[in-house]
Amino acid sequence: MRFLFRRWTALLGFLFIAVLLITAAAAPVITPVSPQAMNPAEKLSPPSGLYRFGTDNFGRDVFSRVVHGARTSLIGGGGVVLFATALGVLAGAAAGYFRRIEPYLMRLIDVMMAFPPLLLALVLVSILGRGMLNVVVAVGVTYLTRTARVVYALTLRIREEPYIEAAVAGGVSQAAIIARHVLPNMLSPIIVQATFTFAFSLLDLAALDFLGLGIPPAIPSWGNMLSEGRLYLTRAPWLLLFPGACIVLTVLSFNIAGDALRDRLDPRLSRSVEGV
Amino acid sequence: MLMEVIAVSDVLLSVAGLRKYFPIKGGLLRRTVNHVKAVDDVSFSLREGETLGLVGESGCGKSTTGKVILRLLQADSGSVTFRGADLLSLKGEALRRARAGFQMIFQDPYASLDPHMTIESIVGEPLTARGIGGSERRRRVAEVLEAVGLDSSCRSRFPFEFSGGQRQRVGIARALAPEPSLIVADEPVSALDVSVQAQVLNLMVEARKRFGLSYLFISHDLSVVRYISNRVAVMYLGRIVEIGEVGVGPSDFFTTPLHPYSRALLASVPEPDPFRHRTRVVLPGDVPSQIDPPSGCSFHPRCAAAERICSEETPPLREHGRGHWVACHLA
Amino acid sequence: MNSLLSIEDLRVSIRGLFPGTDRIYPVDGVSLTVASGETLGLVGESGCGKSMTSMAIMGLLPRPGGRVERGRIVFRGQDLAGEDMLKIRGRDISMIFQDPMTSLNPVYTVGEQIVEAIRAHEPGASRGETRARVVSMLGKVGIPSPEKRFDAYPHLLSGGMRQRVMIAMALILHPGLLIADEPTTALDVTIQAQILYLMADLRREMGMSVLLITHNMGLVAENADRVAVMYAGRIVEQAPTSELFRAPSHPYTRGLLDSIPRMTDQGALDPDGRLNAIPGMVPPLYALPGGCKFAPRCQSRTERCDSEEPKLFGLANGHSVRCWLFADGGDRRV
Numbered sequence: 058m059r060f061l062f063r064r065w066t067a068l069l070g071f072l073f074i075a076v077l078l079i080t081a082a083a084a085p086v087i088t089p090v091s092p093q094a095m096n097p098a099e100k101l102s103p104p105s106g107l108y109r110f111g112t113d114n115f116g117r118d119v120f121s122r123v124v125h126g127a128r129t130s131l132i133g134g135g136g137v138v139l140f141a142t143a144l145g146v147l148a149g150a151a152a153g154y155f156r157r158i159e160p161y162l163m164r165l166i167d168v169m170m171a172f173p174p175l176l177l178a179l180v181l182v183s184i185l186g187r188g189m190l191n192v193v194v195a196v197g198v199t200y201l202t203r204t205a206r207v208v209y210a211l212t213l214r215i216r217e218e219p220y221i222e223a224a225v226a227g228g229v230s231q232a233a234i235i236a237r238h239v240l241p242n243m244l245s246p247i248i249v250q251a252t253f254t255f256a257f258s259l260l261d262l263a264a265l266d267f268l269g270l271g272i273p274p275a276i277p278s279w280g281n282m283l284s285e286g287r288l289y290l291t292r293a294p295w296l297l298l299f300p301g302a303c304i305v306l307t308v309l310s311f312n313i314a315g316d317a318l319r320d321r322l323d324p325r326l327s328r329s330v331e332g333v
Numbered sequence: 334m335l336m337e338v339i340a341v342s343d344v345l346l347s348v349a350g351l352r353k354y355f356p357i358k359g360g361l362l363r364r365t366v367n368h369v370k371a372v373d374d375v376s377f378s379l380r381e382g383e384t385l386g387l388v389g390e391s392g393c394g395k396s397t398t399g400k401v402i403l404r405l406l407q408a409d410s411g412s413v414t415f416r417g418a419d420l421l422s423l424k425g426e427a428l429r430r431a432r433a434g435f436q437m438i439f440q441d442p443y444a445s446l447d448p449h450m451t452i453e454s455i456v457g458e459p460l461t462a463r464g465i466g467g468s469e470r471r472r473r474v475a476e477v478l479e480a481v482g483l484d485s486s487c488r489s490r491f492p493f494e495f496s497g498g499q500r501q502r503v504g505i506a507r508a509l510a511p512e513p514s515l516i517v518a519d520e521p522v523s524a525l526d527v528s529v530q531a532q533v534l535n536l537m538v539e540a541r542k543r544f545g546l547s548y549l550f551i552s553h554d555l556s557v558v559r560y561i562s563n564r565v566a567v568m569y570l571g572r573i574v575e576i577g578e579v580g581v582g583p584s585d586f587f588t589t590p591l592h593p594y595s596r597a598l599l600a601s602v603p604e605p606d607p608f609r610h611r612t613r614v615v616l617p618g619d620v621p622s623q624i625d626p627p628s629g630c631s632f633h634p635r636c637a638a639a640e641r642i643c644s645e646e647t648p649p650l651r652e653h654g655r656g657h658w659v660a661c662h663l664a
Numbered sequence: 665m666n667s668l669l670s671i672e673d674l675r676v677s678i679r680g681l682f683p684g685t686d687r688i689y690p691v692d693g694v695s696l697t698v699a700s701g702e703t704l705g706l707v708g709e710s711g712c713g714k715s716m717t718s719m720a721i722m723g724l725l726p727r728p729g730g731r732v733e734r735g736r737i738v739f740r741g742q743d744l745a746g747e748d749m750l751k752i753r754g755r756d757i758s759m760i761f762q763d764p765m766t767s768l769n770p771v772y773t774v775g776e777q778i779v780e781a782i783r784a785h786e787p788g789a790s791r792g793e794t795r796a797r798v799v800s801m802l803g804k805v806g807i808p809s810p811e812k813r814f815d816a817y818p819h820l821l822s823g824g825m826r827q828r829v830m831i832a833m834a835l836i837l838h839p840g841l842l843i844a845d846e847p848t849t850a851l852d853v854t855i856q857a858q859i860l861y862l863m864a865d866l867r868r869e870m871g872m873s874v875l876l877i878t879h880n881m882g883l884v885a886e887n888a889d890r891v892a893v894m895y896a897g898r899i900v901e902q903a904p905t906s907e908l909f910r911a912p913s914h915p916y917t918r919g920l921l922d923s924i925p926r927m928t929d930q931g932a933l934d935p936d937g938r939l940n941a942i943p944g945m946v947p948p949l950y951a952l953p954g955g956c957k958f959a960p961r962c963q964s965r966t967e968r969c970d971s972e973e974p975k976l977f978g979l980a981n982g983h984s985v986r987c988w989l990f991a992d993g994g995d996r997r998v
Contacts, residue, residue, distance in 0.1 A: 219439050229461075535938045606928075
């Protein structure tokens, strides 16, 4: 029963992610209306046949902005994942493999983890300035520490595995061992970690936008929409409802997908009966 | 006489004064406060085509000895001579190339195979590492898989699809692939079910004949060691206390063990024969710590026959009759 | 023979290994009895159902998914399916496991853990008195300076000492039946000998019965009064120990005994000096053969073995065998 429920939620999660990806890719086809086009005559009109999600205070189509915002969010989240995973794997594996740099690297990472992620990102953005790339880097730095810790722990575990010893005994070189044994055996936990990074970074990106420190307001993003829409909370709740719902559903879907992947990829968790 | 001449000239591996201490770190500054004396002055030799059983209880240093010989662990002192070459001085690329000559079979048939690799790439890996690829590699992999009794259709499958016994066959095939002359087998059958153990032991005996191998067979199971070995070395707290031959009349180690520890060890093995009358020797106490082994003969606190000299002097390994060596003041 | 424990036609099922697969039956139609003061050896290889049988007795089947499908477990005349199970478990039936480290809680001293075992069944017991009882029990199982060891944490003890602590905990309430599941498998041979000696002494002294579960034929030969051999969830042979080793009858039992290298003679070897290995491997529980479960590996199988599963046929001397070879002479049937 519980298992069936989990399977259904996982399916819905993956389904939503698929819809989101298609939406982001085909945004101009889905909504021919430009997200920037203003129509002051129709400003703050509620959802209707013409404006499915209503319009905002400039008369821009909320549906179109939500769809294009999906693009911004996915690119932003994807950028954070790439940045955090690439550097995190590098740092974690280096700390796990080269015992001499391990204390320095891992203590640095501990210090970075002592800051609340959003605060760290805020500080970095205020140093780097606004703009998509800077925001991605700022949020990415806060997440690379988590990936690095996971990879560090994995490296320590995998390098002690008997199959690594067997490879050494077989005369396999150190570089080949890392490429053929260590990295492939880390892949699934890293993928799982990446889905969580994506989900949480989406929230941080939206929060930065909301605080006016993220992506410039001209680019439609869910966070920006929330930030602008909050002034009209009572008069036009749809301004908050639709981008808000998108953030919640996307984060939820990626979390569920991450859980499902973890269960699927980790043989110790997918084994339901032991000791037969 | 003739036998001895052959024996001397055909030494494949000789180990002398081997020592491996593991540091114990303690305190805030992680300084070395003491050592676990895992292998302490171990010497023995192995002839071409011979199987030497290395037995002892957990923590006696038998596995560490095997790994130090194979250069999977760094020795602290001593020498390992393999085919006349000094193994302990090999470095980097030279060591990697030399590894083809001495291979290892591991205890755990699950953890010793990379779960993400196919059987073909697991068995072929030591070949790839030596630059053997293509059809030569395929031919060699097919040959060793056939030798361990696995169908060649298994090549593209993954370890999880196999039972423990089949995985151990894969592990043996991997060890055979680079055509070694020495295989260190570390408890190769102790993780297997009884009915599968015999299959794997038979296989190892066949492989020894077919490929002209020598085994250093590390095990805690004396009956298995008796079956497969030509000679036996008994370890206790990092030292060899007795070396004897198997199955040669009155000097057989199993009928006339000389060291009191060997005698207790042999008497402790339960035999599937309720009619056998035997003298129970139940050894008192636990194995002492390897950090602070007892003075003199490290077995003396558990030994019923111990005398004063036993706690004062470490007995050297001395020959008692042909090929039978024992480290005991009273033997 | 007055039986302390009797299991009648026990069938246990657990969930399939993967979601969506059928239930599997690790124990199927097992009947056995343990008499007062007797040691019954239950032997077999991994996955034969010997441990699952003991879990069913203790009411410790894996949850969710494990359940008794059929059969009864009767202890001192009481059906253990009833509510009384919790009271009986731990007091009248106790258990020791293979791994003495994972069975002890690392954050409590060994003394506290044994005291807790007492209090679970005797809530009124006074502190001072229970401590004295535990200390005396620790002494009885051969732990030196038990007064001091009472306050030791498990990780400070060696494997052999931890198993002694487990035995003390299991015996503190004077159970009628001790289930020992591979009690010495994790221990070295010299320590194994100590523990088995101790168990035999305590059994005589306390007059309890022991269900000794092991894969080691040597252990049952030396420690059991009767032996039941399990294969693929079934008992395939049962006999008094001397009878079983004198005349092993089931092809599986014979194969098992022949495949073990011996310490004393080389009788078990074939003419080429090879061990007589049983060919093939134990079939997985989700793909058991239709007839006799051992048939695919059996040297003496007939057509009947493939199509029809044999019953346990009774022979002389309390010996019974689940094999068609022993079906002739109908009066021998049970």
